[in-house]
Amino acid sequence: MAPHGTRRARREPRAHWLLLLLAVLVLLGELCLDGYAAGAGGEAPHASAPTSGQAPVGADAPVLRIAPDGGVGAAGMPAGTMALTFDDGPDPRWTPQLLDLLRQYHAHATFFVIGAQVNRYPELVRRMVAEGHEVGVHTFTHPDLSAEPEWRQRLELTLTANAIASATGRAPRLMRPPYSSTPDALDTASTAVLRTAAGQGYLAVLADRDTRDWERPGADAIVRAALAGPPGAGSVVMLHDGGGERSQTVEATRRILAGGQATRFITVPAGLDLPQAPAAGRRAVVYGTALRWSQSAGHVLAIAIRWIVAAALALALVRLAVQLVAARTHARRSRQRAGQRRYLGSVSVIVPAYNEAANIAQTIRSLAASDYPHVEIVVVDDGSTDTTADIVQRLRLHMPALLLVRQANAGKPAALNAGIAASHGELLVLVDGDTVFEPDALGRLVQPFADPEVGAVSGNTKVANRDGLLGRWQHLEYVVGFNLDRRMFDLGECMPTIPGAIGAFRRSALRDAGGVPADTLAEDTDLTMAVLRCGWRAVYADGAVAWTEAPGTVRQWWRQRYRWCFGTMQAAWKHRAAVFERGAAGRFGRRGLLYLVLFQMLLPLFAPLVDVYALYGALFLPWTQVAAVWFGFTALQMATTAYALHLDGEPVSSVWSVPLQQIVYRQLLYLVVVQGTVAALLGGRQRWRPIARAGLAAARR
Template sequence: MRILPRPTWVLSVAILLVFGTVLVIDGTVRGSTLTEAPAPAVAGPNGQVPFAVAHGAPVVDVRSSPIRTFAPARGTIAFTIDGGPDPSRTAQLLGVLSHFGVPATFFVSGAVVAQHPEAARSILGAGSEIGIRTFTSQDLASVSDTRLDRELTLTELALAGAVDRTTYLVRPPYSASVAGLDDEHFALVRRLADHGMVSVFSDVSAAGWTRRTTDEILATVVTPDKAGRVISVDASEGGPAQLASALARVIPALRDRGYTFATVTRATGLPPAGQQARERDKAVGDGMLAVVAVSTTIVAALGWLLLVAGGLVLLRLALMLVFAIYHSVRRNPKRFRWGPPVTAPVSVIVPAYNEKECIAATVRSLMASEHPIEIIVVDDGSTDETAAIVRGLNLPGVRLIRQANGGKPAALNNGIKHARHEIVVMIDGDTVFEPSTVRLLVQPFARPEVGAVSGNAKVANRKKLVGRWQHIEYVIGFNIDRRIQDLLGCMTTIPGAVGAFRRTALLQAGLVSDDTLAEDTDLTMAVCAAGWQIVYEERARAWTEAPTTLQQLWRQRYRWSYGTMQAMWKHRGSVFRSGPAGRMGRVGLLNLALFQVMLPMLAPLIDVFLVYGLVALDPVRTLQLWGAVLGIQMLSGLLAFGMERENPLPLLWMPLQQLVYRQMMYAVLIKSMGTALAGVRLRWQKLKRVGDFGGAGAAAGGR
């Protein structure tokens, strides 16, 4: 038996591959904190650093022997800008440099060039030159040769695609002056030279210039002999406007003292840094930039979708605070009455297919009902002992109707056909009622406009983890939605486990349809579309056996999800109608679309960005944001459990539920949409039952 239709597997795998690739690419160009090596706090031993380097000029060429170092000519300043190129910061610094006619050497990160190629092009357009800080600008002194080669290759490709140039100038990350070189970092200089690179250090650091006066800055730059200087400027320091302002003060002051300005290569007499990229590298670089552009655009879009998900979470919390709490207060049984007591007998229909584990407890719980009822068990072609068990109970008022297997809708319709009373209660064969359930469930029919009533379905088997997760979902999700929809007059689903209908409303709705896999949602919408009001009676509780394994849960939620989408599409015309049908269409379908389709699909982005943020962004801030979202959900859970008068201890499992259960619901929705797009028609899938009601059967009178 094929559980998953092949087209949905293909679509699901394709989506996962696309999103995984996008996140990996975007995470790579942003720099991975998992591979980041921290800058050394204290320099190590330097016995292997040659004297000519440690006491030499800031530009070091170890590509050949002997080692050569180069310094700017006397009276020449070479500004070097570290970091970027950032569209905003680079533009402000270039604006100041261009205003004074000063070129500079920008040491850029390949990852940033890949994200902002236009900023790299603006550097060359302003007459400055480009060097590199490798791809991720991480400390590469202790990395493997393979990693170093990859860093340089990716950077060269990024430059080739952005500016059609390569460069031989490099500033080793976390470097300052040659005097501070230790053995490990000088070894890096040699490894860079093996790739044809010349390392550029600095004589003066511009750190703190934004907080110093012009005279204080000049004191660190100007020497009695007007020696040439390489000045390193960290583009990420402080605000770009303050840094640009500091340069705007220093440049004219140095010019007044007779200094001139040049790029590193011009100041030291080296060949130009920019070299024409090979045609092959240019083509690969263009492709790389295109892929990065698509990836960053998708991640940016996902970021906006994450904001939408956060907004929906907050909106749902607001609705809960306003509507659900108001519903709980308004329906206080001490003050609220539907009208005159409804005492007329009702017909209870129990569709059953291979329910031998549960059917006895279900029927016995109904027999304990405080309200006069007839019980109709419709055996839908069971191949086990379901019919024999019902017959063997030999209980008065219980009728057994047997039919060939035709599905749950056919069984319900057959039961409706044989029902003797106007009010019909429907209950699943794996559910037990409390003695008061039927009585409470039918009281809203005191109002003639009410055509159907939803009860409160609860998970009975909560001992295992999967059951606890569903218990949380029922309380926080389904039942809160019903409170809100009840007040708004747009109920979209009466659960198959516990619902009551007027026979007249059922006939006007066309009885139970098999057009969808969510016959309860379809029927509810059809009754509403027929002009009837549907309400929620939270006190009419039914205890149902939830799936006990993830595989069974997957099958059930897949059917629910796909069937709900079918029902939404089937009743889409209600959007343009008036009365209860219009409210259901405009408000109820919108509620389903937002909170049962869109939010479950977007919610996993919270966890996706948790992993992504830990890897590629700021892990502390990422954990803070994820914790804030979890806190909001915990608050929602506490409110919901309070309204249901449930023990809140199961909420301790919510963090794990967010990381596992929600991801499965996400996959279910993707698969459902894929099935719909592929045009696959699914059949009903029976879940395996074990008859575990967690003690609810006895409490409900099912001894």
């Protein structure tokens, strides 16, 4: 039956899509910043300095400034001095050890820091400055700048300078490109990098002696490389305090300092008689502080989302496993009961109808063609403005068991209650006005009432218009999502919803529940929960098949699913006390109700986080790992879908659309939950809206 009624909304809730989109973009930006910063590394034993293969550029000293016209200005350390320089820090393990050694021997050094590391450990950079050391720029993430465009080069230098400014209040004036070495290794590409740096006011500091300590050749080899060259000559020595295991560097530094009584260990600016680094501008400090906070927030968010994604995947896998085990068990029991057909008394079918002219005749004829004897059909015309009542009136001429009740438009719950009051059977089947039954559906539907504890039975609703992509996705959702859950709920005695398309109730159970409620938008869910709380059981008869016409457009689909979602939230809140009750009500509350809240309300709210993390993973995680997780999970979904289709007697040809369903349709379902949650939190209301039907349900039968 198409949704209808006179319920009015105070104000339809705004979608807040702009706010959601903004939140998702901010989250993605934070994660991308964390991923960008997490890529910060350093020289390691498995790495080697990239080369461009171009001709070298002459330079005879390690401190360089490349003029715009290509001229190279070079300077070196004075005799009797050594500038110990450390790259790739700060590192929380190795940098403090080196600072302790420098303080012990009253020496000073120059640290070329990675901006991302500065934001992680700003206290170490502050200690460097406080103890008289110089801090220079070594880029933000340690890329090979000669292989990067000029905008990326400038960005790496600027971000690092801002990070240093935020941590120390000073503006750095020295820089060293990653993977650099001695001046004789300069080529055209690396010279262009130094020219870009000079344009931003930096002096480039290479090295006279590259110890290649990142190869971990042993402390002795590092010391020999640091002390190579003419005795007493000034030098800039390249070492590393981060980017890997640096115990050999620490030991080598201790030996160099201990054996260098005739050498002054000074900073590069001290050797060149440069003034103290100037104070950073306010803008650089503010930008750097914002960058550090954003990077920290992104790191925390990345960790939190990893845990959320892991928990969501674990819950999804557990749910899937439970569904499959329950489905197999339920299917086996159903086969055992399949041949047990008997007459259980007269059945009254209540058909509420509002503007169902396209479907009502097929619905009534399918009910009249039932192989179950003594079926009373009660059609309640709820103030239709089309020819629904006229069609039913004409059919009455040939169907003595057909009764027409007319009333002013009052809504579906009122129409159902009116039909129940006018009917006579003890077993009541409530159906929508667009549902077409299989001939044996009624008989199979009422068989579980042989058990006096059963108060409600759900039938098996199938989508008739499944030829298009939207219809195919809804078909899979009915078979996999709804029916697997119903099999599980049946075994757990906690069925939360008897669908309005095909559901049966014992009259005494409806009487106990107070009739069909009208204070939520999901009257079928609300009614089922009320019946369960009265101590009755609700079961699933998978062999009772009826066909329904699913929404044919995304707009109609959205209206229907939003109403379902919002109404389910209303019903769950209304019956929340069942969690603390005993018996059948308690089983429903602690099993079915909590399941609904967890898997149909809470987890979908985290779906945008999972999708954002998937985008983040595609950008920053190993693509093989991301692809393996996605294809593995999708393959599992396809296998589950194939099994669910097999249990329902459906062809498995629709399985091919599962990957696309995961990408598109799943997002729409999650957005419905997000929208419904926003509406619930804001106190919004949703009114009944009719969905246009084309009478396609009969075509599938």
